[in-house]
Amino acid sequence: MLSKKTKYGLKALTFIARSEGDSPVQVGEIAKSEQIPQKFLEGILLTLRKSGILGSKKGKHGGYYLRQEPSEIKMTDVMRVLEGPIAMIPCVSLNYYEKCYDCPDEHQCSVHKLMIEVRDNTLQVFRNTTLADLSGV
Amino acid sequence: MLSKKTKYGLKALTFIARSEGDSPVQVGEIAKSEQIPQKFLEGILLTLRKSGILGSKKGKHGGYYLRQEPSEIKMTDVMRVLEGPIAMIPCVSLNYYEKCYDCPDEHQCSVHKLMIEVRDNTLQVFRNTTLADLSGV
DNA sequence: GTAATCCCTACTAAATTGATAGGAATAATA
DNA sequence: TATTATTCCTATCAATTTAGTAGGGATTAC
Numbered sequence: 001m002l003s004k005k006t007k008y009g010l011k012a013l014t015f016i017a018r019s020e021g022d023s024p025v026q027v028g029e030i031a032k033s034e035q036i037p038q039k040f041l042e043g044i045l046l047t048l049r050k051s052g053i054l055g056s057k058k059g060k061h062g063g064y065y066l067r068q069e070p071s072e073i074k075m076t077d078v079m080r081v082l083e084g085p086i087a088m089i090p091c092v093s094l095n096y097y098e099k100c101y102d103c104p105d106e107h108q109c110s111v112h113k114l115m116i117e118v119r120d121n122t123l124q125v126f127r128n129t130t131l132a133d134l135s136g137v
Numbered sequence: 138m139l140s141k142k143t144k145y146g147l148k149a150l151t152f153i154a155r156s157e158g159d160s161p162v163q164v165g166e167i168a169k170s171e172q173i174p175q176k177f178l179e180g181i182l183l184t185l186r187k188s189g190i191l192g193s194k195k196g197k198h199g200g201y202y203l204r205q206e207p208s209e210i211k212m213t214d215v216m217r218v219l220e221g222p223i224a225m226i227p228c229v230s231l232n233y234y235e236k237c238y239d240c241p242d243e244h245q246c247s248v249h250k251l252m253i254e255v256r257d258n259t260l261q262v263f264r265n266t267t268l269a270d271l272s273g274v
Numbered sequence: 275g276t277a278a279t280c281c282c283t284a285c286t287a288a289a290t291t292g293a294t295a296g297g298a299a300t301a302a303t304a
Numbered sequence: 305t306a307t308t309a310t311t312c313c314t315a316t317c318a319a320t321t322t323a324g325t326a327g328g329g330a331t332t333a334c
Contacts, residue, residue: 043312118262122255
């Protein structure tokens, strides 16, 4: 299941991409428009900022803005920040690999083989999709 | 993340497929060989039996067996029984559709569009993979 | 009748999720 | 300088899910 965090994060990014203006976009504005609990969204945008996807401006008239063009922001990066590893199981994760304690030889593991395929297909989608595709910008 | 339940279930099915003999395969045998807690595995195999993928024989010399040839057992069915919906979000689920309470028009939702693509790609993998592919039988 | 096996229910500890609360730090502006 | 609006940070919490354990009933082979 996609977490609410990821869902809200994607919606917020889309909203920001569509609000391309001079001034940054405020959390309250996004929260209200997308029906997301504001305090929850605050934390999500903070995560996105710390990961380098968003920039922020503090204080009055502050808010968030994209650090790159929407067409440069790939879903692989966004999803890894929000949802974590793309692989469904650590033993096939490119970025968070971990051996299965119960698997003597993973090249003979049926689950491993299947999950490699799922991962590759999902990766292909995320690599070929940018925020521009999501937001229509 | 793939649950342990699903991982164990897939390994057990693979084991049973590879043990094609006259007599059914016993839980204890699978648990020992695949390093799965036996009581936990019992419940998983029960689920697979109730869903019609496995058959069982009770009593002494009892155990579990496949109801179809491995090449007839599709991953779509297995995954739905073990892991639940294949879609990452209910609003793109074919079998467990649910509207997002916060989404006025899902055809304009960026998350929706992305998750449809992921779902289609994952479905393609599961539709084209059978237990025979997993077990090499 | 005994032993082995599946079947079923109930329980539990730990982790995760989806928040909420309160306030510190910062910046614009009157 | 004081006020206000905003991001930033930490802590807490309730509900749910996950992974597993426990105990015993029902059924079958021998």
